[in-house]
Structure formats: structure tokens, C-alpha cells
Amino acid sequence: MSDNTSLTDVLHIQTPTPEQRVSINWPGSENIQLTVKRDDLIHPIISGNKWRKLKHALYLAQQQNVSQIVSFGGGFSNHLHALGYCCHQLNIDFTAIVRGDYSKSPSPMLQDLALWQTNIQYVNKITYQQRTNPDYLHAVQQQSPQALIIPEGGSQQQALLGVANIIQELNSTYDYVIAPVASGATLAGLIQGNGDDTSAAKQIIGIGVLKGKDYLTGLVNNLLPTECSTTSWKINHDYHFGGYAKSSPELKQFCLDFYQQTAIPIEPVYSGKLFYAVRDLIAKQYFEKGSRILALHTGGLQGDR
Ligand SMILES: *Cc1c(COP(=O)(O)O)cnc(C)c1O
Numbered sequence: 001m002s003d004n005t006s007l008t009d010v011l012h013i014q015t016p017t018p019e020q021r022v023s024i025n026w027p028g029s030e031n032i033q034l035t036v037k038r039d040d041l042i043h044p045i046i047s048g049n050k051w052r053k054l055k056h057a058l059y060l061a062q063q064q065n066v067s068q069i070v071s072f073g074g075g076f077s078n079h080l081h082a083l084g085y086c087c088h089q090l091n092i093d094f095t096a097i098v099r100g101d102y103s104k105s106p107s108p109m110l111q112d113l114a115l116w117q118t119n120i121q122y123v124n125k126i127t128y129q130q131r132t133n134p135d136y137l138h139a140v141q142q143q144s145p146q147a148l149i150i151p152e153g154g155s156q157q158q159a160l161l162g163v164a165n166i167i168q169e170l171n172s173t174y175d176y177v178i179a180p181v182a183s184g185a186t187l188a189g190l191i192q193g194n195g196d197d198t199s200a201a202k203q204i205i206g207i208g209v210l211k212g213k214d215y216l217t218g219l220v221n222n223l224l225p226t227e228c229s230t231t232s233w234k235i236n237h238d239y240h241f242g243g244y245a246k247s248s249p250e251l252k253q254f255c256l257d258f259y260q261q262t263a264i265p266i267e268p269v270y271s272g273k274l275f276y277a278v279r280d281l282i283a284k285q286y287f288e289k290g291s292r293i294l295a296l297h298t299g300g301l302q303g304d305r
Contacts, residue, residue: 007090018038047303153182
């Protein structure tokens with residue numbers, strides 16, 4: 001089981017994902033073409049972009065017969081959830097280092113992880129802040145000498161290769177590719193995948209789902225290899241709704257309406273903010289007439305519990 005096909009077979013990964021044209025009755029929508037890349041359909045449990053980001057690490061883990069993986073995340077992390085499921089299916093021991101003590105009221109994600117025999121270690125916020133500190137990581141490695149350590153969100157440079165596959169899968173070309181941004185690895189992977197060949201996408205736009213302008217741009221720049229790409233990209237910071245996982249009744253209603261009109265389910269943490277932004281930018285005539293827009297649905301629907 002060392003080739004790519006067997007890994008996707010064992011996990012029942014559905015790629016390439018569909019590019020679905022949606023016609024929706026929004027102000028100004030008659031001027032543009034909207035297509036959704038349905039990475040939410042990659043797997044019923046493994047969240048779409050988390051698979052893209054973890055793919056290469058898991059291939060390597062399999063090839064090198066890694067018996068244990070350690071990673072980091074919050075109590076509601078789609079990343080820990082996806083990775084915990086993959087490890088369970090692949091017979092790899094998994095240790096999740098979780099920010100905060102949820103032992104008295106575990107989230108649905110943490111309950112699933114427990115079912116999948118994850119070793120859950122709750123740490124306080126101070127300890128969690130050390131998650132990228134080399135000395136701390138060295139100590140973690142000493143505790144589990146055999147383990148492969150994967151950073152929070154699966155967001156490491158290697159993750160960009162898996163995300164770049166999204167661009168390679170595209171059947172059409174677009175003026176804009178739009179995706180949500182948290183740790184920035186998905187956006188960076190899209191930029192890297194588009195490379196110097198701007199024929200796939202003329203511009204890539206991230207929608208920040210948390211507060212922090214320079215912070216998010218810095219994350220993406222740090223992940224991109226220098227001189228990687230001349231693709232034009234930017235992050236829009238107008239649609240975070242107050243911060244990560246913050247929402248509003250309007251956003252929640254928008255998610256329900258969108259589902260009713262398109263039969264595409266979305267949730268308020270990532271895809272809801274993305275499509276809300278797309279609707280608003282269309283109404284503000286941000287996109288020139290005739291623009292072909294691809295919105296990347298990154299998944300995350302298991303988190304909507
Ligand atoms: C984690 C996540 C994101 C954010 O991706 P980054 O690579 O961290 O920017 C977007 N959508 C969903 C559904 C996610 O789970």
C-alpha cells in the first residue's frame with residue numbers, strides 16, 4: 001500500500017471533485033458566472049481541504065511505515081477530526097494535543113476522536129502557544145520518538161502540494177478563484193498550484209474568516225516558497241463577522257437560504273463567510289461583467305453540529 005491510489009482507495013476519497021455551475025438569484029448575479037468546486041464532497045467525514053493538506057504527509061507516513069502521528073488543534077478542530085479518522089482507518093496511533101481542557105464537555109469532534117481511539121492530551125493555552133516552538137516540539141518528539149509530528153491545521157509547506165491538485169483538476173479556466181483563509185495553507189496551495197501559468201485563474205482571492213490583516217497575509221507569505229509564483233492574489237478582510245467561529249443571525253440565515261436555493265450545504269465558520277462575501281462582492285460590482293468565478297467549497301460540514 002505505498003502508492004497514492006491505495007491510500008485514496010482505503011479511505012474512499014472522491015477526487016477529482018465536481019465543478020458545479022450554480023445559477024442563483026442574487027443582485028448582479030446575471031453579470032457573472034458562478035461555479036463551485038465541491039471539495040465538500042471529498043468524503044463524508046474527512047473535511048475537504050483537510051484531506052488536500054494531509055494527503056502528502058499521509059502518503060509519506062504510509063511509505064515509511066510510521067506507527068504514530070501527533071498533531072495540534074482546538075476543541076472544534078476539523079483538522080484533528082480528519083486526521084484522527086484517517087489514522088484510525090490506517091491503523092496509525094494518533095495523539096491529539098488540544099488547546100484547553102474539554103474533558104468535562106467534549107465537543108462532537110472530540111467525542112468522535114475518542115471513538116477512534118485517539119490519545120487526547122488537553123493542554124492549557126500557555127502550553128499550546130508553544131506549538132511551533134522548536135524546543136517544545138523537541139520535547140514532544142522525545143516523548144514519542146517514533147512519531148511523525150504534523151503542525152496545527154496540517155498547514156506545512158508540504159501541504160501546498162496537495163492543495164495544488166485542486167488547480168490541476170480544473171476543467172475550465174476562471175477569472176477569479178475564491179477560498180476561505182484561516183491558517184493560509186489552502187490559499188498558498190492554490191497560489192502555488194496556479195504557478196506562473198495564469199491560464200487556470202487570473203486572480204486568487206482569499207476571504208479571511210478571522211480578524212488580523214497583516215497576520216493572515218504573513219501566514220500565506222511564510223508558506224509560499226520565495227519566487228514560487230507570479231499569480232496575483234489578495235485577501236479580503238471584510239467578512240470575518242467579528243472573528244474566528246463568530247457568526248450572526250444574518251449569516252446563519254444566509255447559510256439556510258443558500259442551501260435552499262442551490263442544494264449545496266454550507267456552514268457559518270468557513271463556507272458561509274465565503275459565499276456571503278461572494279454575494280456581497282457581486283452586488284457591489286467588484287467583478288467585471290462576464291467574470292467567471294470559482295468558489296472553493298472547502299468542506300467542514302461535520303463541524304456544523
Ligand atoms: C481549516 C478549514 C479552512 C481554512 O483553511 P486554511 O488552510 O487553514 O486557511 C477552510 N475551510 C474549512 C472547511 C476548514 O476546515
